[in-house]
Amino acid sequence: xxxxxxxxxxxxxxxxxxxxxxxxxxxxxxxxxxxxxxxxxxxxxxxxxxxxxxxxxxxxxxxxxxxxxxxxxxxxxxxxxxxxxxxxxxxxxxxxxxxxxxxxxxxxxxxxxxxxxxxxxxxxxxxxxxxxxxxxxxxxxxxxxxxxxxxxxxxxxxxxxxxxxxxxxxxxxxxxxxxxxxxxxxxxxxxxxxxxxxxxxxxxxxxxxxxxxxxxxxxxxxxxxxxxxxxxxxxxxxxxxxxxxxxxxxxxxxxxxxxxxxxxxxxxxxxxxxxxxxxxxxxxxxxxxxxxxxxxxxxxxxxxxxxxxxxxxxxxxxxxxxxxxxxxxxxxxxxxxxxxxxxxxxxxxxxxxxxxxxxxxxxxxxxxxxxxxxxxxxxxxxxxxxxxxxxxxxxxxxxxxxxxxxxxxxxxxxxxxxxxxxxxxxxxxxxxxxxxxxxxxxxxxxxxxxxxxxxxxxxxxxxxxxxxxxxxxxxxxxxxxxxxxxxxxxxxxx
Numbered sequence: 063x064x065x066x067x068x069x070x071x072x073x074x075x076x077x078x079x080x081x082x083x084x085x086x087x088x089x090x091x092x093x094x095x096x097x098x099x100x101x102x103x104x105x106x107x108x109x110x111x112x113x114x115x116x117x118x119x120x121x122x123x124x125x126x127x128x129x130x131x132x133x134x135x136x137x138x139x140x141x142x143x144x145x146x147x148x149x150x151x152x153x154x155x156x157x158x159x160x161x162x163x164x165x166x167x168x169x170x171x172x173x174x175x176x177x178x179x180x181x182x183x184x185x186x187x188x189x190x191x192x193x194x195x196x197x198x199x200x201x202x203x204x205x206x207x208x209x210x211x212x213x214x215x216x217x218x219x220x221x222x223x224x225x226x227x228x229x230x231x232x233x234x235x236x237x238x239x240x241x242x243x244x245x246x247x248x249x250x251x252x253x254x255x256x257x258x259x260x261x262x263x264x265x266x267x268x269x270x271x272x273x274x275x276x277x278x279x280x281x282x283x284x285x286x287x288x289x290x291x292x293x294x295x296x297x298x299x300x301x302x303x304x305x306x307x308x309x310x311x312x313x314x315x316x317x318x319x320x321x322x323x324x325x326x327x328x329x330x331x332x333x334x335x336x337x338x339x340x341x342x343x344x345x346x347x348x349x350x351x352x353x354x355x356x357x358x359x360x361x362x363x364x365x366x367x368x369x370x371x372x373x374x375x376x377x378x379x380x381x382x383x384x385x386x387x388x389x390x391x392x393x394x395x396x397x398x399x400x401x402x403x404x405x406x407x408x409x410x411x412x413x414x415x416x417x418x419x420x421x422x423x424x425x426x427x428x429x430x431x432x433x434x435x436x437x438x439x440x441x442x443x444x445x446x447x448x449x450x451x452x453x454x455x456x457x458x459x460x461x462x463x464x465x466x467x468x469x470x471x472x473x474x475x476x477x478x479x480x481x482x483x484x485x486x487x488x489x490x491x492x493x494x495x496x497x498x499x500x501x502x503x504x505x506x507x508x509x510x511x512x513x514x515x516x517x518x519x520x521x522x523x524x525x526x527x528x529x530x531x532x533x534x535x536x537x538x539x540x541x542x543x544x545x546x547x548x549x550x551x552x553x554x555x556x
Contacts, residue, residue, distance in 0.1 A: 081184045082114035083177055090174035091121050092165030095136050095158065098129050100168040104175030112182035120144055121158070137162050186221050190214065215389045258319050258402060258443065261298025263544050264531045265518055269479065272299075272402060272443040273525065277434045279408075279473050281448040281462065282483035283455070287516065288447045289328065290540040291483060292404050293336055295445065296321045299402050300372040319401025319442075320373040322394050324387060326410035330378040336540050341365045345538045373398070383412045384432045395440050403440075405433070407447035408473070430476040448473055450482075460489055464521045480522040485535060486512040516542060 093100040110123040124143045125135040133139065137158035148157045166174075194214050201210065257271025272278065272295075282288045302318030325333050339345060342365040344358050354362070375394055379386075387405070394400050405411070413425035430446070437444045450466050462482040467474040474480060490509055495501035516535040520528045534543045 080114070080188060081181045083181055084115060086174045086177045086181075087113055087115060087118045088161055088164070089166050090171060090178060091118060091125070092161040092163075093168055093171045093174070094122075094125055094129075095140075095162045096165045097168045098125075098135055100171035101125065101129050101135075103168070103171045108175045108179055112179050114178075114181065114185070117145075117148065117157075121161075183221060187218075190217050190221070212386055212389045215393060216385065258299055259302065259317075260295045261302070262295070262518075262531075262533060262542065264533070268520060268529055268531060269523065269526060272445070273478070274441050274443060275438045276443045276478040276524075277430070277437050277476055278443060278445045278479040278481065279448050279467070279477040280445055280481045280483070281450050281467060281473075283450050283460075283462070285488060286483040286485055287535060287540065287542065288449075288483060289406050290336070290535075291518075291542050292323075292406055292445060292447055293333065293540070294340065294542045296323050296374055296402070296404050297337055297340070297369070297372070300374040301369075303373050303401075313399075315399070315401050320399045321375065321402045321404065322391060322400050323374060323376045324382065324390075324403070324405045325376055325378045326380060326382060327406055328378065330376045333376055333378070337369065338362060338365060340539045340541045341369055343539060380410075381412065382410075384429045387411065388432060388436050391436060391440060395442075400440060401442055403437075403442055403444045405444065405446045407449055408433070409449050427472040430472050434476045434478075460484070461517070462519065462521070474522065477522060478524045479520065482519040482521055484517045484519060485515070486517075487515065487535075515545075 090100070090104065105126065108122075110119040110126070113119040113122055121140065121144065124140045128135040128139060137155065141155050141158055144154050144158075146154055148154050194210070197210055198207075201207075257269070257273040257276075259266050259271050260269075280288055280292060299319050300321050303315065303320060304317040305313045305315045307313055323333070328336075342358075342361050344354060344362065375398065377390060382390075391400065391403055408429060409426070411429050413428040433444055433446055448467070450462055454460055454462055454466055461484050464474055464480060467480065487509065490505070490512060493505070495505050514534055514536065516533045518531045518533055520526075520530070522528065532545055534545050535541070536543070
């Protein structure tokens with residue numbers, strides 16, 4: 063099409079043009095005008111903005127509106143909605159007729175659309191790069207380099223996700239193949255799990271492990287051990303990490319996983335001390351006070367060397383926004399790989415400034431909705447810890463329930479799994495009667511029954527049963543572990 067090429071003839075001299083392919087745009091538009099079926103082959107990813115030539119954007123947009131209204135788009139029906147003259151001496155009607163006359167078959171429409179889309183992405187990458195450079199030169203005082211990096215990452219991921227042409231509907235056969243792959247993974251693990259093992263066998267048995275793309279809410283009152291359980295799971299997953307090459311030459315995680323831990327409450331040093339205490343079997347309070355002997359110190363050094371290589375990455379930045387967290391998770395996935403995200407805890411995250419100006423419930427709803435979207439996008443399970451409100455303490459039965467989450471935005475609705483931690487020992491210990499009384503003897507008997515036990519209540523699970531699992535809890539080491547089988551009480555499954 064000489065007419066449009068002539069529009070750019072002068073531009074090609076004197077400066078470097080952005081990537082484009084006028085011929086591919088013309089071939090696609092011609093195919094659409096000849097057979098509107100071509101439009102449906104590209105309409106789920108291609109938009110008018112992806113065309114380089116302005117008049118092509120207009121033609122595609124008008125044709126799209128006509129086709130979507132159930133009418134036929136051809137050179138006759140769309141010309142009335144476009145400028146009469148293209149350039150001097152060439153009318154729009156003539157140009158449309160030539161597009162249709164020189165069109166290729168509808169079979170090639172997808173390839174042409176993909177080419178147009180990919181070139182548009184390259185132009186946007188150039189634009190983002192140029193704007194990054196300009197911003198770095200003339201940044202405002204409050205525009206820190208960290209904020210510029212986060213803004214650039216956000217724009218890059220939006221560019222990667224918007225209009226991807228590998229999405230849309232898939233056949234049931236494709237979905238079924240994915241289901242068989244999941245079953246195959248479980249079979250290879252001796253028929254036990256389809257997800258990532260937490261290392262807590264009874265919990266894994268009910269959940270089938272941590273499933274990809276699941277948002278798992280772990281909720282409890284303070285001092286129940288939320289952070290301890292999350293830390294235990296993080297270490298167990300990282301310790302069992304193993305990957306192997308695929309036939310395509312990529313590396314695939316086959317056991318355990320790389321863990322990203324967002325510690326919004328504790329510092330990285332405090333978290334590391336907990337892990338060290340757990341693994342070395344030395345009280346964390348003794349470690350902090352230096353109340354250890356030579357052999358214990360040697361054990362700490364040896365343990366630190368063993369766990370120092372674990373694929374466990376900690377971000378202890380306080381006051382993170384949900385946008386910042388998502389950007390950092392994407393970066394970790396891209397740079398190091400990522401199989402599990404843990405957030406301690408969700409109420410310490412902030413939403414967008416717009417949501418923050420409304421109310422806290424709406425802000426939490428935005429946060430949990432974003433976390434669920436992130437789990438699906440990165441295809442990893444996310445364990446988000448949540449603090450339960452004081453209303454639990456006002457009941458005689460202090461075992462947490464799903465209703466306790468209903469004042470915390472959409473935690474219950476967005477979650478695929480909801481876990482609660484409950485320890486009778488904590489509440490009973492605060493009710494100790496005076497020593498030497500009959501009540502104290504009875505209290506001792508009750509304490510012996512619940513000492514060192516914790517209930518993990520599965521309050522909701524989209525893909526499996528609800529119920530309760532008992533674990534051992536060692537307060538000195540902030541450690542949850544499997545109960546010895548002879549001490550195990552049959553879990554309750556609903």
